[in-house]
Amino acid sequence: MQMKVFKYIIFCLALTIRLCHARFRIESEWSDGFEGTLEIPIKSEINNGWKVELRFDQPTMIDAWLGNLHSKIDDRIFLFINKNWNAHLPLNSLFEFKFVAKGGIAPSNFVAAWFNEELILSDSTSTTHVSEVLNPTGYTTAGLNGNSVSTKGTYDYGVVLRNSLLFYEAQRAGKLPSNNRINWRGDSMLMDKGNNGEDLTGGYFDAGDYVKFGFPMAGFTTVLAWGAIEYEDAYRQSGQLDYVRQAIRWATDYFIKAHVSQYEFYGQVGDGHEDHAYWSRPEDWTKPRPAWKITQQNPGSELAAETAAALAAASLVFRSVDSNYTSTLLGHARQLYDFANRYRGKYSDSIPNISDFYHSWTGYGDELGWSAAWLLRATGDQHYQVDVDKHYIEFGLNRQPHEFSWDDKTAGLQILMAKITRQQSYRQQAENFCNYVVRQAPKTPKGLVFLAPWGSLRHVSNVAFLCLQAAGIDINRQEYLNFATQQINYILGDSGRSYVVGFGNNYPQRPHHASSSCPNRPAICDWSAFSSPNPNPQLLIGALVGGPDQNDYYEDRRDDYVKNEVTTDYNAGFQSAVAGLLYHQVKV
Incomplete structure (x- = not known):
């Protein structure tokens, strides 16, 4: 010896x-x-x-x-x-x-x-170990100038978290659990099946409609899981930890169902065009719905890779409470990443019905890198670091992005790799991105960072969350924390109104959302509900609407899907940013 x-x-x-x-x-x-x-x-x-x-x-x-x-x-x-x-x-x-x-x-x-x-x-590169020791809570009590940072606001972030999770419960498809908290929702779309009769019930409705779009569903699940990983203390302190785990699992259970074999994954249930011609309750839909899948012959790298990222991130959420489920998630994540990388192709080419709704504009390179990074974090397997490096070179992922969205994960990848490795090259990319959105991006007269007109609040919530992640590894910590606080508080009421249904002053009452626009059953619900000038009969509590234009103008109109639509991906970055702000309050 x-x-x-x-x-x-x-x-x-x-x-x-x-x-x-x-x-x-x-x-x-x-x-x-x-x-x-x-x-x-x-x-x-x-x-x-x-x-x-x-x-x-x-x-x-x-x-x-x-x-x-x-x-x-x-x-x-x-x-x-x-x-x-x-x-x-x-x-x-x-x-x-x-x-x-x-x-x-x-x-x-x-x-x-x-x-x-x-x-x-x-040990991210070789047998030479590199460690960076943080305060064990992950929180440093001083900013860059040594002064303590206060994020004590006037809004109850714990209530906002609770409400946002209620919105996700309102978006559930399938057979609802016995503890369903949304009394105006019931079981729906119980006939959702694959081409060979596979059970595809469950999952989430995308927005105010009833299609189950797998790509954005996986994207919002990854972001929700990331927030739950980083800000577990905030969820626990607000009494929402079990609920956020349930929200994530409602998606991941569905992804496991949809992954019917190693190289087969169902990425959409429901025809978007047929669905958008229907304005009523999901419980009243009686017809079978089509389902589309990706295969070796018809690949979809964005879809498979993003779903792998969601499952890998979720495995970190459940690792301390359910090791068997964690192993199941990682098994599917590994297979789906391999599918995405081995059989490459744009998912919107293989599922053409998606193109009018969630077309892949930026390609699949960002999702391949993003997925490999999440598997690196979840498993510690260094071959995923090698893959990240390859994807960076092949797809130019060191570029400076200008948003973080369901379509473009580049900024998230850069900041995630900065957190995992602490390497200076990734830290610089993270800083470049956040410096752009904090210091250079266009702003409305009232101070909202305005990155895109459709769902303006979705975009700013996403970057607020990312820059909170950068602040968490001491990149311009106080500046980015202040930025996130200002942007989220604009949404909650600092702008003069709330943009979250059921919260704060003068909140939206007519979101572009079919089921909440319907009266109580058994009353008929049809397009007359869409045209009604009255508030939605059901309170879609916690939903973030699209938001104002570049001049802070907003009108609470059901027919304005640019400013008043709600979607599951809108709430993900918003909820995770709110969890981050509450986390910093708890730690102060």
Whole structure:
């Protein structure tokens, strides 16, 4: 046996206000394993327990003395939680987490570690470990100038989160659960099937209509999951953690159904043109609906890759509560990414019915990179880092984007990779994007960043969320946090009105949304409900409408689908940004 005693691999990061050190110490090493210690400096007192996640690039067996094994995935990812006697870690103490890895494993196979869901060690390029140690809560109490940042606003962000999740419940298709909280919604579209009779019930209606468009559904699921991962404390503090998990699972369960074989995935249920000729309740629809899928012969790389990203991100949401479901999600995510990358093609070419609604304008390169990045984060498997690098070169993903949307994931990819790797090249791309939207993008007279006229609030919510992510890794932290606060508060009422149904002052009452425009059953609902000047009879609580034009002009009209439509992708970035603001309030 070869012994290497007290060998240190040292990691350090100069933060804006202090120099932090972490160490991985190899206590001993032998032919098929090693004993190591993670030395973690505690920069904020921990009273309610901790979590340590260890990741390896090949299967291994782990023993640890100071923690209980909570769950594991593929014998590569291990989540440990505190024991009853060591839930408290004092301020400025050094926590030494010791473990033994065995089964043909070497220290070089140890690729990442997380403490309380924040990265403290990663090996993103070679056997040289690079670690950047953060405050274990993921929150730094000083801005770039050393002053504390206050985001205490006049709006109850917890209520906004609750309401937004109620909107998602109003958008559910299929057989509703017994705890359905939307009393004017019932079971719907129970005949949704694939070409061979596959069960395609469930999932979400896209907007005020009843088509299930898989591409934007996957996109909003990824963004919802990202917010739930980063801001779990905010969801827990507001009592919404279980509800956001349910919202995400309603989508991921549907994606699992739609992935009927390795290279077959149903990407749309319902004909958009037929659907848009119908104005009534989804519960009253009685006809079978067509379904379209992508295959090896008719590929759809954007669709498969975005769904893989959603499933990989969701696996991180569920990893601490349901390890079996997490493994299922990762299995489908890996297959769908392989499908997207191996059999390339635009999904809107393979599903032409989609082109009038969610045509792929930017191609599939951004989704391939985005998907690989989420699988890298979820699995620690370094071949996904290699793939990200390849996609960056092939598709020019280092360019500066000007939005983050269901169609273009480039900005999200850049910021996600900055968070995963902390590499300066990604950090610079993240900063370039946020500096553009914060400092240079057009603004309305009242200060709303105006990126596009259709769904203007959707676009600004998305970039507010992304720049909160950049702020979380200390890129212009105070400036970006202030920006996100200003933009979200504009939506909630600082503009002089609220743009969220059921919240605040003078909120929209006539959203472009069919089912909420219908009276209570059994009254007939038809196009007369669309034409009615009266408010929608049902309160679509939590829905974010499209928003004002470049001059802050808005009119609450049901027939204005540019300014008054609601969609599931509008609320995703908005809700995740609100969760971020609440997270920073909780941590102040």
